Amino acid sequence: MDKFGEILHRFGGVNLLPVALAAIAFVLIGAPSSWVTLTVAGLAMGMMVFLMASGLSLVFGLMDVLNFGHSAFISFGAFIAASILAALGGWLDGGVILASAALALALVGAITFGLAAGLFFETVIIRPVYRDHLRQILITMGALIVSEQVILAVWGGTPFTVPRPAFLEGAWIIGDVSIEIYRLFAFALGAVVFLGLMVLLNRTRIGLLIRAGVENREMVEALGFKINRLFIGVFMLGSALAALGGAMWAGYETLITPALGAR
Amino acid sequence: MSLLSIRDMKTQIGQYHVLHGVSFEVPEGGVFILLGRNGAGKTTTLRSIMGLWQPSPGSVMFQGRDIAGLATADxxxxxxxxxxxxxxxxxxxxxxxxxxLATAKGRFDPARLRRIYDLFPALEKFWTKQAWSLSGGQKQMLSVARAIVEPRALILIDEPTKGLAPSIVAAMGEAFREIAQTTTILLVEQNFNFAKSLGRDMAVIDDGRVVHSGTMADFAADADLQGALLGLSA
Structure with a gap:
């Protein structure tokens, strides 16, 4: 069994799961063109969910914090990106360069908000309730409710239309296969973030500290590292990833409401 | 001057008072042994020195500086x-x-690494293996190696022989003797024979207080005192 586990690990371990699922789906779907279309769509959706959930996983894994308010970062990221895109509406139809600049600004805006909100959230809301799961649930649920009300107050309850850059509209048709361009973009961005996180966690000293901190926070401190600073950094990173995921999800749905994150 | 001087250290964990005023001095060099029965407060003493539990009144002087109240990382x-x-x-x-992870700058000093390989050859052999796959003895070697991968003035070691095979205990003893040539070790140990073979100075802790301190040679020669303080029979 150990040998089987070692072989499985060598060939990618848990990363093989999507490949196996895709293979099973290929058999079940039958038609290759439908399979490609659905697989790309599923991967894109999965990548957006990955962006939103990876922060939650990092924060729970390293800090043992149950952050029910994580979805607030997703909602804010979506609304901030959507507002920037709406404000730069003229750029979206002004050629690829201007539209790309608008999109980049929207994503950077969402990420910046996520970093700042993460810093605020960790220092003001989470820090007093470390090691107390019940209070974490209560206070982060409260923060989520307050966040939704803030979104309602700022953006109103009417569904907000998210404009998309023209170059991300439509689909590529290759034979019988139809691939939506926005989904491809979402997949590519998710893949870049995934690779970035892999490099950060597996090839840098910070990543080594995060992995060690997940296992034994006390020992990391005893080795001379201030784990609180690491916690703040990880929380900010997690919040920024959630906001980025929210921004991407907003572009995917094109009509968003304050309950987007909670949903 | 002592390397570590503890005066009237009291530690409370939750509602429990575990240390009621621990005082002892660890001279520079060699192995200082802290003995005591189960639950006497030995581990709490080490954790309090390290700042993992914050001691209240009293002082913990290390190289002439009061470190009580400092963060563990500091x-x-x-x-x-x-x-x-x-x-x-x-x-x-x-x-x-x-x-x-235990190095200051994220890279090894080749001479120190060679020393670790010489002390614990198994670590070189399993260099790229994940630590969970090591045996209990190898894990203990790794834990000690991590403490000497950088120059340190003092190493606090808590019951390193617990659950280890006699051959590994012997190897660990040799390693501690070698390490103690350059670094002071404060060792908490229940295995009296092991402690006796290593220690120069010692203290016995009981019910959160130091009840005896002196040289290991004197303590080892006094069977009545061992019986009274540690429950050892002659």
Whole structure:
């Protein structure tokens, strides 16, 4: 069994799961063109969910914090990106360069908000309730409710239309296969973030500290590292990833409401 | 001057008062042994020195500086390493990663690494293996190696022989003797024979207080005192 586990690990371990699922789906779907279309769509959706959930996983894994308010970062990221895109509406139809600049600004805006909100959230809301799961649930649920009300107050309850850059509209048709361009973009961005996180966690000293901190926070401190600073950094990173995921999800749905994150 | 001087250290964990005023001095060089029955407060003493539990009144002077109340990371940076009872290794990290994390600048001093390989050859053999796959003895070696991968003035070691095979205990004893040539070791140990073979100075802790301190040679020669303080029969 150990040998089987070692072989499985060598060939990618848990990363093989999507490949196996895709293979099973290929058999079940039958038609290759439908399979490609659905697989790309599923991967894109999965990548957006990955962006939103990876922060939650990092924060729970390293800090043992149950952050029910994580979805607030997703909602804010979506609304901030959507507002920037709406404000730069003229750029979206002004050629690829201007539209790309608008999109980049929207994503950077969402990420910046996520970093700042993460810093605020960790220092003001989470820090007093470390090691107390019940209070974490209560206070982060409260923060989520307050966040939704803030979104309602700022953006109103009417569904907000998210404009998309023209170059991300439509689909590529290759034979019988139809691939939506926005989904491809979402997949590519998710893949870049995934690779970035892999490099950060597996090839840098910070990543080594995060992995060690997940296992034994006390020992990391005893080795001379201030784990609180690491916690703040990880929380900010997690919040920024959630906001980025929210921004991407907003572009995917094109009509968003304050309950987007909670949903 | 002592390397470490503890005066009237009291530690409370939750509602329990565990240390009621611990005082002892650890001279520079060699192995200082802290003995005591189960639950006497030995581990709490080490954890309090390391700042993992904050001692209230009293002082913990290290190299002439009061370190009581400092954060654990700051205490570690002053040159104190800690080898906990549960070894505290990071199982998901490789042997190399466990050790590199303990270096100050993220790279090894070749001479120190050679010394670690010489003391614990198994670590070189399993260099790229994840630490969870090591045996209990190898994990203990890794934990001790992590404490000496950088120069330290003092290493706090908590019951390193617990659950280890006699051959590994003997190897560990040899390693401690070698390490103690350059670094002071404060060793908590229940295995009296092991402690006796290593220690120069010692203290006995009971019910959160130091009830005896002196040289190991004198204590080892006094069977009545051992019986009274540790429950050892002649």
């Amino acid at each position: 205490i570690a940076r002053l040159g104190i390493a800690y080898v906990p009872e549960n070894m505290g290794i990071f199982g998901g990290l490789t042997v190399e990663e466990n050790l590199i």
